[in-house]
Amino acid sequence: MKIFESWGRFDAPYVEARFVCRRFGIDAKILFLIDIGSSSTIISETDAEKLKIDYPPLQKLSKGMTGIGGSAKTYLMEDIELYFESDRGFYRANHDHIFVIKDAHKRDRKVENLIPSLLGRDFLNQMALLVDQRHNLVLITDEVLTV
Amino acid sequence: MKAKTLSQKLDHFHNDEDDEVILESLRNFQADSIWFDRHYEELKKKYKEEWVAVLHKQVIDHGKNLKALLRRLSKNYPKDAGDIVVEFVTLEEVNLIL
Numbered sequence: 001m002k003i004f005e006s007w008g009r010f011d012a013p014y015v016e017a018r019f020v021c022r023r024f025g026i027d028a029k030i031l032f033l034i035d036i037g038s039s040s041t042i043i044s045e046t047d048a049e050k051l052k053i054d055y056p057p058l059q060k061l062s063k064g065m066t067g068i069g070g071s072a073k074t075y076l077m078e079d080i081e082l083y084f085e086s087d088r089g090f091y092r093a094n095h096d097h098i099f100v101i102k103d104a105h106k107r108d109r110k111v112e113n114l115i116p117s118l119l120g121r122d123f124l125n126q127m128a129l130l131v132d133q134r135h136n137l138v139l140i141t142d143e144v145l146t147v
Numbered sequence: 148m149k150a151k152t153l154s155q156k157l158d159h160f161h162n163d164e165d166d167e168v169i170l171e172s173l174r175n176f177q178a179d180s181i182w183f184d185r186h187y188e189e190l191k192k193k194y195k196e197e198w199v200a201v202l203h204k205q206v207i208d209h210g211k212n213l214k215a216l217l218r219r220l221s222k223n224y225p226k227d228a229g230d231i232v233v234e235f236v237t238l239e240e241v242n243l244i245l
Contacts, residue, residue: 006177008184010242016177018169028229029176049213050233085173090166110196113213113235 002087005034005138013131013138015119018083019051026051030117034138036129038120043077043100047117053077053100061099072101082123084140093123172230179204179232187236194236201232 008014013034020027028051032041043053058075080095130139182204183190190199190206198216200208202224210216213233221228 006181008180009187014180016173016180018173029173029232031176031180031232046213046235050217052217083169083173085170085177090170110235110237110239111241113198114237114241 001091001142003084003140007133007136020081032119033116035118036124038118040120040122041098042118044115044117045102046113048100073103075100176230183232183234190236195238197236199236
């Protein structure tokens with residue numbers, strides 16, 4: 001299975017996905033920045049708004065997310081399906097849970113608006129990832145890559 | 148919390164008729180995302196510090212308030228609301244270090 005994607009804003013690799021949460025009736029498209037630096041897949045606050053995710057029903061974690069850019073309140077969303085277009089049709093990844101963040105950059109709303117959702121190592125560690133900006137190549141595959 | 152949080156059904160590929168429709172909408176979403184990136188400099192001139200909604204490679208709505216924009220999109224494009232690319236346009240040069 002191969003998922004081909006491309007480079008986008010901030011000179012970073014992105015992948016589009018269909019985000020489905022049956023429990024909350026959510027079925028919409030989302031753009032993920034592919035981030036091997038992130039241990040988990042994370043939905044940004046602005047994408048949470050776009051996906052119409054309500055925070056109150058979600059479990060708030062006592063410890064928030066921390067990264068180079070600071071920390072954020074973190075909520076747990078369970079039973080998520082992500083669908084990617086692959087060379088073999090849809091590829092579905094079932095996430096037992098993903099994280100949804102809030103107030104990552106409360107003091108700078110413009111920056112908050114730009115923070116993307118992240119496809120993290122919970123997904124990527126089960127794949128091979130090949131990126132080459134020179135050739136606008138982003139490849140995620142479950143096949144074995146030999147160099 | 149369990150260390151392993153992702154379960155995947157590696158053999159779960161669909162290719163029925165409904166999936167073709169959804170795949171097409173995913174391809175359109177990708178095309179609109181790319182269109183947004185490629186036209187960002189033009190968009191900055193017209194819609195600075197605004198949210199811009201793109202569908203089928205066209206700006207279909209814009210505004211400073213995301214919630215209000217999303218409400219309008221749900222009302223005016225009820226079938227496509229989940230397929231619309233909505234991004235913020237700013238003049239600021241931001242280096243993203245996550």
